[in-house]
Amino acid sequence: xxxxxxxxxxxxxxxxxHREWSGVExxxxxxxxxxxxxxxxxxxxxxxxxxxxxxxxxxxxxGAGTELPPLLLDDDEAVAVAVGLRTAAGGxxxxxxxxxVRALAKLERVLPSRLRHRVHALRSMTxxxxxxxxxxxxxxxxxxxxxxxxxxxLRFDYRTRDGQESVxxxxxxxxxxxxxxxxxxxxxxxxxxxxxxxxxxxxxxxPNGPRFAPRDLPDSxxxxxxxxxxxxxxxxxxxxxTMHAPAEVVAEHMSATVGTIEPIDEWSCTLSxxxxxLDELAVWVALMDIDFEVHEPPELVDRIRVLxxxxxxxxxx
Numbered sequence: 001x002x003x004x005x006x007x008x009x010x011x012x013x014x015x016x017x018h019r020e021w022s023g024v025e026x027x028x029x030x031x032x033x034x035x036x037x038x039x040x041x042x043x044x045x046x047x048x049x050x051x052x053x054x055x056x057x058x059x060x061x062x063g064a065g066t067e068l069p070p071l072l073l074d075d076d077e078a079v080a081v082a083v084g085l086r087t088a089a090g091g092x093x094x095x096x097x098x099x100x101v102r103a104l105a106k107l108e109r110v111l112p113s114r115l116r117h118r119v120h121a122l123r124s125m126t127x128x129x130x131x132x133x134x135x136x137x138x139x140x141x142x143x144x145x146x147x148x149x150x151x152x153x154l155r156f157d158y159r160t161r162d163g164q165e166s167v168x169x170x171x172x173x174x175x176x177x178x179x180x181x182x183x184x185x186x187x188x189x190x191x192x193x194x195x196x197x198x199x200x201x202x203x204x205x206x207p208n209g210p211r212f213a214p215r216d217l218p219d220s221x222x223x224x225x226x227x228x229x230x231x232x233x234x235x236x237x238x239x240x241x242t243m244h245a246p247a248e249v250v251a252e253h254m255s256a257t258v259g260t261i262e263p264i265d266e267w268s269c270t271l272s273x274x275x276x277x278l279d280e281l282a283v284w285v286a287l288m289d290i291d292f293e294v295h296e297p298p299e300l301v302d303r304i305r306v307l308x309x310x311x312x313x314x315x316x317x
Contacts, residue, residue, distance in 0.1 A: 004040075007032070011040050014049060015062040018105050022059050050110070064110050070173045075115055082107055083121045086122045086138045101175055104117040105142040105149070136182045141175065143204060144184060148172045153189065153209030156202040168202075170195065176226045176254070181225060187215055194218045196229040227260045228272070235274030239281045239300055244291040245269050253288045 007030055014021060014029060023034045030037065041051050041060055050063045085104040108116065147154050150228055158168045162263075170186035177183075182199040219225035243250045247261045247269040259273030271292075275281040282304050285292055 020059050020061040095215050101141045101145045105145040151211050155205040159201045236276045238274045240295045241271045242293040
């Protein structure tokens with residue numbers, strides 16, 4: 001059995017990672033009785049943690065209180081952490097964007113109103129000099145991250161790349177940052193299929209929909225799945241090439257949102273990418289200055305033959 005102090009920290013950690021726990025669930029996780037859980041909840045409340053009880057179900061959840069819980073962060077530290085997480089969530093530091101969103105979702109659940117106003121004021125008065133991608137409201141990211149965590153269906157208005165608007169309902173599973181844009185991987189309940197949504201093109205509706213039982217993800221490698229979805233699937237033509245260079249060399253010429261690379265051996269790899277224009281796809285690959293073979297689509301093979309003949313005739317003497 002855990003010592004009291006260690007058990008309190010474990011209890012607090014559990015309350016921060018789940019929307020609501022029953023007393024029985026907490027007792028099983030901590031290896032104690034329901035009575036001990038009630039006493040420990042009381043101790044957390046004495047320390048200033050806003051643990052709320054759900055009437056009739058003996059459930060507990062961690063809410064936002066009038067003051068920041070002690071022994072964690074003071075006001076200035078809390079504001080500094082929130083601002084830092086918002087900055088990181090915007091993609092300014094590669095590799096920690098999704099982690100920052102999850103941490104920000106936890107922090108904002110217990111952030112007192114006065115500190116939340118300070119964070120929002122600082123953000124609204126800060127003007128970035130430049131940005132290499134779409135602008136996404138961190139508040140939307142934290143709401144979506146919370147829905148992913150709590151398995152709650154999202155309802156939102158969505159605008160496609162060609163400007164068509166529709167109302168969607170989706171089971172959210174993962175947030176993915178490509179380096180330029182934020183994407184949501186979700187199961188579209190109306191279309192009964194997996195879909196990828198750009199966060200800057202959606203507007204959340206409230207409240208969220210019902211909770212759902214999680215499905216198996218479409219691919220164990222979510223990053224690779226998203227890369228394929230973003231770089232090829234949305235386009236009219238999906239090109240496949242054999243590149244006569246190591247995968248890491250080809251990767252230096254492109255981002256994950258442009259194409260997907262699968263190593264063949266240490267000297268070659270397969271490149272898949274999409275475009276709505278055959279000439280755009282052909283010229284883009286050719287300008288990498290790497291020997292390659294084109295396999296599909298057939299229209300691209302024919303188009304490259306035509307372009308080669310035209311270029312050859314242009315240099316004939």
